Amino acid sequence: MKHTIAIANQKGGVGKTTTSINLCAALAISGKSVLLIDLDPQANATSGLSIEPQGATIYECLMDRRLVDKVILPTDISGLSIVASKGDLVGAEIELSNLPDRQTILKSVLDGIVAYDFIIIDCPPAFGLLTINALVAASDLIIPVQCEYYAMEGLGRLLGNVERIRESFNPELAIQGIVLTMYDSRINLSRQVQDEIRGFFADKVFQTVIPRNVALAEAPSHGKPVLSYNAASSGAKAYLDLAKEILRNGKESVR
Numbered sequence: 001m002k003h004t005i006a007i008a009n010q011k012g013g014v015g016k017t018t019t020s021i022n023l024c025a026a027l028a029i030s031g032k033s034v035l036l037i038d039l040d041p042q043a044n045a046t047s048g049l050s051i052e053p054q055g056a057t058i059y060e061c062l063m064d065r066r067l068v069d070k071v072i073l074p075t076d077i078s079g080l081s082i083v084a085s086k087g088d089l090v091g092a093e094i095e096l097s098n099l100p101d102r103q104t105i106l107k108s109v110l111d112g113i114v115a116y117d118f119i120i121i122d123c124p125p126a127f128g129l130l131t132i133n134a135l136v137a138a139s140d141l142i143i144p145v146q147c148e149y150y151a152m153e154g155l156g157r158l159l160g161n162v163e164r165i166r167e168s169f170n171p172e173l174a175i176q177g178i179v180l181t182m183y184d185s186r187i188n189l190s191r192q193v194q195d196e197i198r199g200f201f202a203d204k205v206f207q208t209v210i211p212r213n214v215a216l217a218e219a220p221s222h223g224k225p226v227l228s229y230n231a232a233s234s235g236a237k238a239y240l241d242l243a244k245e246i247l248r249n250g251k252e253s254v255r
Helices: 016-029 058-064 087-096 105-110 129-137 155-168 188-204 214-222 234-247
Strands: 003-007 034-038 080-083 118-122 140-146 174-183 205-211
Touching: 003 016, 003 129, 016 034, 016 080, 016 118, 016 140, 016 174, 016 214, 016 234, 058 087, 058 105, 087 129, 105 129, 129 155, 140 155, 155 174, 174 188, 188 205, 205 234, 214 234
Parallel strands: 003 118, 003 140, 034 080, 034 118, 140 174, 174 205
Antiparallel strands: none
């Protein structure tokens, strides 16, 4: 069964792309076939895997209804492929806005993809038509939340928008979990934020916590997931643990 997971949060700088790249790599290393959809005009997931798209990207899939399987690119990670992004995707919000099926285009181009165990969608930080398309297409949602001040900012609005997506387009959309990122056990605030989020959201929070880690910060500049850049790092081990938690269904999706 194919799992389509959107990685989203309306707040920037929470580790969405880091989580998208490294969760994909961890799932692939665990033996699963994975397709990463870079739906962010900044294209950081694309560059973070050393991909330089020369042909069609996710933009053409959305604008021309081109089949995704025609623009899939391999990566250096066995089992992991990507549909790349580039800067022209920034205009998609405006171009999509006049189309009658503007919220469901991504779902229509992904529905025919059956060759993967997981499709992971890296969403932009703004809750616009691109993110709406991702949530309409997804079966599950993972929300990265950084263990820093203002961690809850945007989270309430996102959950409200998720409920609207369920009511209007995708009643089966489930929250697979909140993943805590940028955690530093030496800092009181990190511990306090973790306690607050676990206290408020309880079983919606993954047990795995992603630490603040030098290797995680350095890996994108080398165009590699942290599992390729420094497999012994705490960041690499954390994303492997997150993949294992997802695979063993220790975190049931909740609505």
